Amino acid sequence: MRNRWLIAGLTLITCYATAQKPAFDEAEKYDALQLQKLTGSLTPVPFFSADGKSFTFTVEAPVSKARQVYRVTPSAKTKEPAKDTPSSLPKTFKFYGTDTSPDRQWQLYAQDHNLYLKHEADSTGKALTSNGSLFNSYSSVAETNMNGHTPTNACWSKDSRYFCLIRKDNRRVPTMSVISSTSFGRPYLNTYKYEMPGDSIVAQYELYIGSIDADTLRKINIAKWPDQEVQITGSKLPEKEIYIIRRKRTRDEMELCAVNLETGVLRVVIHETSKPFINEDMFHEYIVNEGKDIIWWSDRSGWGHYYHYNSEGKLLNAITTGDWTAGKLAGIDTLKKCIYVYGYGREKGVNPYYAYLYKVNFDGTGFTLLTPETATHGVFLSPNREYFIDHFSTINQGPKTIVRSTSGKFIMEAYQPDLTALYASGWQAPEPFVVKAADGITDLYGLMWKPFHFDSTRKYPIISQVYPGPQIETVWTEFTVTDRYNNTALAQVGFIVVCMGHRGNSPIRNAAYYKYGYGNLRDNALEDDKYGLEQLARRFSFIDSTRVGIFGHSGGGMMTVAAMGTYPDFYKAGVASSGNHDNTIYNRTWGESYQGFSKPFAKNQALAKNITGPLLLVAGEADANVNPAHTMRMSDALIQAGKDFDLLILPGQSHTYEGVYKRYYEHRLRKFFAAHLLK
Template structure:
């Protein structure tokens, strides 16, 4: 009986063995096989960029095969033909006018030179030895020179200098950064470590860039400063209008980011008139806002999201609204081409086609009066087009995350002319590579559709349970949910998945300007936390939908804004996210770019009624305040000389974790900027794989 009891106990142990088997092993070999440098060996070009010949419809392009060989092709739309060339076409150049070698910026009639020396502005007639000094107050950080730090010779002007067609007038914008404060970075890897210092503006800084606009006259050889002031710390930008010799156009934008005006300056008198005044709260969308001046100002095309969707509007020269050019519940994006004779606009659009991913980019032709809208790229895919100089044809590159790329030629009506080329992906598929899978979940509100992409291990077994890693970027200017076909996704998610994870990316409310205004501005005033609930909700939905996802082993990784979000997430939902990698995160937006923080988080304008002076207040939640909540494993990463998201962001988070008595890991990549390169990038990605392997797979 005693032996029988032992046998029964032994049998019970055997029955329990599956529960005691070693944890799933990390497959670092597969991760290396599908790393970007390895995939690059079997993949060539994915889409083409045309080089049009002598302002005609004919063009050539280069195309790399998977073996690295570069071929050259010639496209003739009239013959509907594409042929392989023996070699790269030689560019046909016009005879060089020796005056084109004159220093500085030369007038259209080639009679005048405009240049700077010792920061000041000079004018000289071509071939003359007499120069006119137009300014005498310029200095470092208050300069007319494109290269402020080199004053030994004569230089071209900054890009904001521009001649009018008659060569009589020109305009130039000067920035005043003399009072703007600086930040510094230590370059420790130099033979003698040195400190790099540059001007850098923080949100709510008292002293920020000031803008000045000048009009110059070659006949009087005078430079007139134009009174453009309206709002404290306003930003201005000149709007190009080649067909006008009477006025120049510029926008001025309020520091709070919610008001903008289009103005015109009379070249002869310097008088400023306001044409369009737009108020859009909480902010004017900086990624999609655009303005085009038609026929020297007779008509104006103006982008606005006043209807709740981003669209273009047509105004007359006095600022009277004539029509909405692109009405409807969809978003009008970048203008590709304008036909002023036929009064038609060629524009990218998002979300107009039903039952399609709203991030897919389509090309539309719309009439100025808004009565006719024509889809020119009907395929259910993401389209990137190039018009020929005549406007008679365009090249259409299109693909989808789950659809191979293809390039075709269309006429201006969108009609198919001929196939041009498509990539040969046989070598890629021969490695075992598979396309990632698109998916859709609901936001935490249970209503809003969120779009995502999933990568699986290529030895995927649906009967197994896999940890899931959310690769995040909260926006608000872009979501890293690629709509087009990709092999080398920006964050190397293909390789990470091969270790033994399900890797996903998904959008979050507030993440993109390409949806409606409510979606785009969802995160305003809550820059740290707005994307978190949607990420948690999306991951939970995926775990309920797919039995192979283990919701008890959740990781999160991000870079830049995604790095900040990863750290926020693991400290806000410490029982949900078990592992986080926060790379180059802007953990403290008090010390990140002024324009970014003030626009997307908001800044309050405070007026002193006694003095009339205006000040600004910025308030944002920071990750340091969450450090006390950390339970899981957190890896902080920064580049030593990151001049975008300064290392101070990561150091402040590390300091808060230390003071909270929290265990965490940290990696500083020497001599690396915001984007890691070479062996440092390889080291970082290997570190990420092993970090998740250790803490999610228990290797």
């Protein structure tokens, strides 16, 4: 009997001895604010000379923060210190607003919500309208009842004769409100127009064309779909026609239309349909060479690619093709008729989120890879299209800035940051990994942060930092020491911190991946996250799958609560900040695009009864994006279910927490997980 008690006592002592002590000091040492001091500039922004033959950039040294300006002349392969401040504007440049005609003789402006036209030689303008009002204004800042001159965002014709603008009618759109208690004097109430999914009353759009010779505006008939959205696109200096895009409310159809500036006649140029919704995050259109060439993005093949149309809307050819995604354009050479396009997933055996730059002619010929390094590339093309600046890096390979010709030939190295102090501090980059989605087929890419005093013989709790998209995945591919969620610092407390993609999370992958979660906005990423964490726990013996935490912001906050309510035996603790827990009161574009109109929204409140683990809900008091009502409704559901939870409201904060409030939130998050997972 005595031996049995002795063994039990030794076991108890062993348990206490192996309990992890939170390393808050280590977390503070490697907090994002501290790491920023050790890096200096990583990817400086170039400013080109007026002729494009040289560029300057400013860099800040690590630790000392001394600043230095350099001038690079690629043709001479020289880099030298410069005394002048970088500027992309010639010294004789005179600024004119977008409402000024190209010949600088006419100025449009709004006053008391009505539109005025003033000649350069006149002291006052003539009124073109009299029916403008608050929330139905000709001003681009219509939401403020200003008596002074305000901008209109008008588009002028190249010959300075015609102008056009969109007028948005928000008068009947319902409002929402938030309060800021920290404002000076009385608490400030911010009431704003806000459209929610399924609203019967939403903003309406009108298109007007005016002339310097007319005293009134001409309203153009642009009607096609109820509650459509309309924007002016294409060249800012059209000649005979302006181009608009109108979008169907169901988000699965759009049209490019041309409107004759003289007659006001509208014609449809391109009609695009993509089910169940159009990928607006990658979509772009370019009207070049006075409309003779139209470059149009579509995922009609199942992959996102560019297509070449003529001015009449006839499809001439596909510009890019294949099982990869053509992303945004870095530039267009209208004379040589070629584009510079970012591509994802074309290079085999490489992370499909790495951005490469390619060059291809309008007719689809001459396809060339310009940035061969296995990394994510970000480029700046020179105005003369003779060369480009290429910043490239990976999550665990520091950045380098080089100069290449637009044929892809290496010219010179321009900059490489000094990371000596960073590495000397003990900092380590996160580790990339790949797991399978719950279908057992699809690859999911992720990152893992470890404590820098990592001991492979120990067991660590694992925390999943989540964001379910659908418009982006928070899995970085470029080098960073200050990841958005400060995962480095959190890991130092004594955790393995991971983030990973999930099906339905990224517009960069193919259409099937991106649109996987349609109609299941709340739950589409849950199964993949759990399955991915389970794979990591089987792969790495240092991960304790009995101590799993989860946290996220905005959509990640929604996912955190949904995960804890769906898998309460798996996720043991969670922190949900500014989560859109009830998407029926969230942004209309978001809900109607990704959930659709036929399937009801699943709300996190319905899961309150299932939650068993510790949960911290956080919200910014003045958040006009995800209204604090989301967090209050979730709190009410937990109270109604008799559940214990923690609630933190950050005074005066919007959707993005700033300064001392951001630091306070992050400290609370670290302490919360330490209290509940480091046992």
